[in-house]
Amino acid sequence: MRVCAIIFFFIITTLGHSQYTKEELLGRFDPETHSDFVRIKTEYANHPNHYLRKEVAEAFYKMAQAxxxxxxxxxxVSSTRNYARQKTIWENKYHKFAGTPFDRVHRILQYSSMPGTSRHHWGTDFDLNSVDPEYFNTPAGQRVYKWLRENAWKYGFFQPYTSFDDTRSSGYFEEKWHWSYKPLADLFLWAYRLMVSYDDIYGFSGAEIAKSLNVIDNYVLSILPEER
Known part of the structure; x- marks a missing residue:
């Protein structure tokens, strides 16, 4: 496995992806000022301050038009979230919930990532229409999800967090709203494996729990095996 990782690292570096820094993997940057990011057109977003990587945005426009x-x-409804934004979301929940630090962290991790571990840091992932699971039980939500399941792959997108089964037994609960641009997200996931350690996950309430919960393996990497 280590040999495969080294070979993959050589490939992505050779292809020109060495500019994907640890800071980008951890969300420690500002997408508004990053040259690889673009603001999403207002007709495709619920507010004017959504950003994605340029390649991801163009693929999304094609999918949305289809x-x-x-x-x-x-x-x-949610796009790139840097470390600071993820920390705000995380700590609002952490201080709202009761119980031990472990109890709070475990509950938050049902749907929200620790700062420094979110795919939303990469500019490759976004949430569509609603982050309320009940929306996707409505007739409108069911139609949206059915269309995505049948068509998103044509534009390079997949759902990283599916329901638990024999192939995915840990990690976040199913997120029918969360879609990821595979051509770039795969590169970031491999880079994350190689470059990030638990020493890089710090600076927020409950960070000390990250290693004991093995969040890198059990959450960051816990997507369908064929998508890893």
Whole structure:
């Protein structure tokens, strides 16, 4: 496995992806000022300050336009979240919940990532239409999800957090709203394996629990095996 990782690192470096720094993996940058990011057009988002990597944004526009032709509206409700934004989300929940630090962290990790561990840091992932699981039980939500399941792959997107089964037994609960641009996200995931350790996960309430919960393996890497 280590040999494979070294070979993959050589490949992505050779292909010109060595600019993906540890800071980008951990979300310690500002997408508004990063040259690889673009602001999402307002007609495809719920507010004007959503950012994605340029390649991801272009692929999403094509997907959203195709969905629109089929009578489906795709709206980005969450996009790139840097470390600071993820920390705000995390600590709001941490201080709202009761119990031991372990209890609080374990509960938050049902749906939210620790700062420094979120795929939303990479600019490759976004949430669509609603982050309320109940929305996808409504007729409108079911139509959206059915369309995505049947068509998102044509534009390079996949759902990283599916329901638990024999192939995915740990990690975040199913997120039907969360979609990822595979051509770039795969590179970031491999880089994360190689470059990030628990020494890099710090600076927020409950950070000391990260290693005992093995969040890198059990959350960051816990997607369908064929997508790793």
């Amino acid at each position: 969905a629109q032709r089929d009578g489906i509206t795709l709206t980005i």
